[in-house]
Structure formats: C-alpha cells, structure tokens
Amino acid sequence: MASGKTPRPTRSSRRADGFQSRVVASRNPKVVREAEESLTTKQRLASPREMRRPRTTQLRGMGEVSHQKFSAVDLDQRLFQPFPSEVVFENYVPHQFYIAALALRNVDRVPRLLNVILGNSPYFELICPSDEDYKVAPGMSSTYRILFRPDENKDYFDELTIITEREKFFVPIRAVGARATLDFPDQLNFSDCPVRFRTQKTLLVRNVGKREACYSITTLSPFSVDPSIGTLGVGEAMQVTVEFHPPKTGVYSSPMIVHYDTGEDVHKSLCGTAVNVNIRLDKSSLTVEKTSLTLSNQRSLVIRNQSAITAHFQWKRFVDQEEEERQKLRLQRQEEDKLVGVPKEHGVVPPLGEQPSLPICTSQNQGTEVQGGSMPFCNDTFTIVPMEGDILPNSSLEINVIFKPKEARVYQETVYCDISGTAPSSCSCSRRGGTNTLPARSDLM
Known part of the structure; x- marks a missing residue:
C-alpha cells in the first residue's frame, strides 16, 4: 500500500548532460587558515569540507562600485569564501569531459557584486550562473562549473580570477596526471646486525603507477641504496639493494626519500641496531x-x-x-x-695541492x-x-x-x-x- 508521500529525488554525481562531477557538495565547511595548507591531492579530495582562505592580490576602493562602503568582514578575510579552495581533477582519461563545481559564498551582511574570469587555457571552460555581474545575497552561494577536457594524461594548470567589490584573488585549477609509484615498503628494519660489517637487504621493487618512473633515492649514513638513481617503466620490476654499515654499536634510523621527476617526494623509514658478535x-x-x-x-x-x-x-x-x-x-x-723551511736555493717549493701524498704502509x-x-x-x-x-x-x-x-x-x-x-x-x-x-x-x- 502506498504511503502517499512523494519520494525525494536522490542526488547523483552525474549531471543530466552526461558530465561527471569530481567535487562533493559542501556541508558546513570548516575554514582552515593559511598555515594549514600543506595537503596532498589525496588528502584534499578526502577532506572536501575543509576550505582555506585565499590570498588577496589586490584591494579595490569599494566606494567606486558600491554604495555599501563599509563591510563587517575583516580585511584579512574575503567577501566571498571559495569552496573548494583549489579545484582538482584526478584519474582522468584523455579526450573525455569532466566537470567540477566551485561555490562562492557571500560572508558579508549585505549583497555584494561578484565576477569570475577564467584564463585562456583551451582545456578548461567556465560555466557561469549568469552572463553578467550580479549581486549575491548575504550568506548565499553562487555556484560556477569548470569543464575540463584533457588531450593526454599529464598535468594541467590554470586559475580563476575572483573579483569582488573590495578585492581580487585567485583560485587555482589543477589537473593531476598519471604518476609513477615504486612499491617500496614503508619501513625496512635490519634488526640486530654486526658492527662495522656490511649487511645488505635486496628488495624487488615494481612500478605500480601509470607512467614511467624517473627517480632518485637519498638516505643518510650508515645506510645506502643501490641503484640510487634510474628509470623504471610501467609494470616493470628491479632489484634494489639497501646496505647497513654501522661504525659503532647502537641504534640507527634514517629516512629514505624517493624523489620523482614530477616533483613528488615519498618518505620511507630505515632502522637497525649494531651489536658485537662472537x-x-x-x-x-x-x-x-x-x-x-x-x-x-x-x-x-x-x-x-x-x-x-x-x-x-x-x-x-x-x-x-x-x-x-x-x-x-x-x-x-x-x-x-719541512717543505716551508727548505731554502730557496735548494729548489722550488711546490704548491700544497702538488705535494706528494704520504706513503701508505x-x-x-x-x-x-x-x-x-x-x-x-x-x-x-x-x-x-x-x-x-x-x-x-x-x-x-x-x-x-x-x-x-x-x-x-x-x-x-x-x-x-x-x-x-x-x-x-x-x-x-x-x-x-x-x-x-x-x-x-x-x-x-
């Protein structure tokens, strides 16, 4: 028997025109200060309710464009808070269309004018709610959509220029392309090893990413890695030797940092204990x-x-x-x-860099x-x-x-x-x- 209630439509991440949204709608977003902006792409996408205050690039005279010359919003804040603070596209396929939403909320107590401009990139397109500048009521949001169509699986970058009655600031747009990933263990423990002895562990490392890995590896003594630099294709594997050569007894630890040519650094951990053997x-x-x-x-x-x-x-x-x-x-x-004390008549004193080295037993x-x-x-x-x-x-x-x-x-x-x-x-x-x-x-x- 029907209850007589009309079922509420469910919200889908796919629009009627076939474009798929990569951004979750904001619900009571938390404002994060600029000091907390060190987030990775995965962390940023996993916490879509966090938003950061954008940096202002230019202040404007409010009296020139509005009768409301004073604002309840402090100068270190913006009249409009963007959400998300950075538009990110990830895991995309070339020649496919993707769309993301950007909400700009008026945090002032009076209506304010808003204008959004996109750069000249051929890969991004801005879909505005209105063709002209318009005022946004206090506490309300205006939603813009960014259309993205990549030609290949690589990184793209552009930015939106947000112009309000008081300031101008930017919202970056990033498209994160394919990445290489070497499956090193998060921690490699050598346990108890003989002091002043070279203990080695050989790892079979694969590139489980989606592009060729151009890498370099750095660590600190008494640990070393070979090879420390190289290239590994997608799906390929190689042997990497990690060596522990402690000069004295004790506990040692060191980070092992894998640097990729795309700019990312991945941190691993090395540790071991040096002991005397019989x-x-x-x-x-x-x-x-x-x-x-x-x-x-x-x-x-x-x-x-x-x-x-x-x-x-x-x-x-x-x-x-x-x-x-x-x-x-x-x-x-x-x-x-001795060479400095030799008189000149006995010969020319050679420079220090040309003096013969000490004999070795x-x-x-x-x-x-x-x-x-x-x-x-x-x-x-x-x-x-x-x-x-x-x-x-x-x-x-x-x-x-x-x-x-x-x-x-x-x-x-x-x-x-x-x-x-x-x-x-x-x-x-x-x-x-x-x-x-x-x-x-x-x-x-």
Whole structure:
C-alpha cells in the first residue's frame, strides 16, 4: 500500500548532460587558515569540507562600485569564501569531459557584486550562473562549473580570477596526471646486525603507477641504496639493494626519500641496531722470549670467529678511523712545515695541492698496497703474518708474531687488530734485553 508521500529525488554525481562531477557538495565547511595548507591531492579530495582562505592580490576602493562602503568582514578575510579552495581533477582519461563545481559564498551582511574570469587555457571552460555581474545575497552561494577536457594524461594548470567589490584573488585549477609509484615498503628494519660489517637487504621493487618512473633515492649514513638513481617503466620490476654499515654499536634510523621527476617526494623509514658478535683473540697477552741480535723469535695467537659472518681483519697502527685521520693530518702538517723551511736555493717549493701524498704502509706478507688509504701496522722489529685476511664463519686463523731485534734495548709496540663485527683488539709488545739478547713481551687485549 502506498504511503502517499512523494519520494525525494536522490542526488547523483552525474549531471543530466552526461558530465561527471569530481567535487562533493559542501556541508558546513570548516575554514582552515593559511598555515594549514600543506595537503596532498589525496588528502584534499578526502577532506572536501575543509576550505582555506585565499590570498588577496589586490584591494579595490569599494566606494567606486558600491554604495555599501563599509563591510563587517575583516580585511584579512574575503567577501566571498571559495569552496573548494583549489579545484582538482584526478584519474582522468584523455579526450573525455569532466566537470567540477566551485561555490562562492557571500560572508558579508549585505549583497555584494561578484565576477569570475577564467584564463585562456583551451582545456578548461567556465560555466557561469549568469552572463553578467550580479549581486549575491548575504550568506548565499553562487555556484560556477569548470569543464575540463584533457588531450593526454599529464598535468594541467590554470586559475580563476575572483573579483569582488573590495578585492581580487585567485583560485587555482589543477589537473593531476598519471604518476609513477615504486612499491617500496614503508619501513625496512635490519634488526640486530654486526658492527662495522656490511649487511645488505635486496628488495624487488615494481612500478605500480601509470607512467614511467624517473627517480632518485637519498638516505643518510650508515645506510645506502643501490641503484640510487634510474628509470623504471610501467609494470616493470628491479632489484634494489639497501646496505647497513654501522661504525659503532647502537641504534640507527634514517629516512629514505624517493624523489620523482614530477616533483613528488615519498618518505620511507630505515632502522637497525649494531651489536658485537662472537669474534675474539684467544690470548690477552703475548710474550716473546729473549732473542739474539742476529736471530729472530716467533710466537703465535689465534683469532676465533664463532659467528655466522665472514669476518675481515687487518692489523693497524691506530685504534679507529678517527685516530687514523688525526694522525694523517698531523703527519701531513709536519711534511708541509719541512717543505716551508727548505731554502730557496735548494729548489722550488711546490704548491700544497702538488705535494706528494704520504706513503701508505704495505703488507709485509703480500707486498701489496692496502686499499682505501688505511694505515696498517709497520715495524722493522715486529712482523705479523698474515697482516690482513678473512675468517670464515665458525672458523679460526693462526697469527704469527716474529720478533727480530736490531739493537740491545727495550722494545715496546702497540698494534690493533681491526675485525669486522666487533671492536678492535690491541697488542702491546715490550722487553728488556742485554748486549747480545733481547727479551720481548706482547700483550693482547
């Protein structure tokens, strides 16, 4: 049985002429101040009830166009509040028609004149409620429609010029074209990793967007990304290696920012914890017996790797990289001071940029130069064999220390074993000897 009531027509987002509206009608919109304007396109479309106060570009004399010379609206506000504050088209198809609505509400207490002008873009068209300027009653809105027909799936921009009796301001129109999207995880956690060891994770990254991705990736040490720049087609995939190389124990975190050629930046998160693993020397001290000047003596120690990584070791003169850099700078200054003190008759002093670099110690076993400019242990009295190498997981390696004195005196040296995965271990060698023999002692810590 019919109730006798006439059903209310439902509101549709599609007009009778076939154009589809992308803007939701405003219901009690919230005014957002200019300081809150950092919204993305998706956030802007997801919150259509928020509107921002447009910036005024020109103030006009109200007495020239209206008898109402005074207004209840403050100068930092506009006589007409636009909604939305920016007209945005998204997810469109070339050669199709799209339409969006722009409502301008008179916030004054008296009727006010309103005029809206669109630029000369061939892709946008303005549909006005009236052919001429007309007054809008207080508290009422005048709705304009923007027709958009794109030729291709790219970005478009134009703006509406809003002229009231007191000011002139602009409402931007943006069409957001296809975007590339690399599906990196929001967070990549390395968990517990060996200190001073390169831990890598390989990701399979796809371009799930609708256009070719021209990207670059930036992050902070001790994290790195390879490749950090490149191009990836739509639907294609690639392998990206993220590396974590912590210099000290502790917790690390860093943003990873993916920059696209369209101007967007996507922020991801990298984190990891650096810990010491079970790699150690089997002796805390090493003592070499008395040795004749013409002979040599030898003692040995063992490096035990009871971890799951392949550890690289090297015997060095200084405890860490920072101390190495300080000593290099000190030696360089000493060389420069010597060159400055050379008299002119002995030759021309070359500029600092042309001076030869400091010699790098070579491995006494292999006879090859240590790469990276590091300063390995070098000594004419104590020889360590091998000076550098790798130790497989759950393995050990014997190290021989050869003592060959040059004269009858006390010898004392300190050497550091730099092993990836743990803190450096130190060795101190000292001994008091007679005329023909030299006792020596080496302490390892």
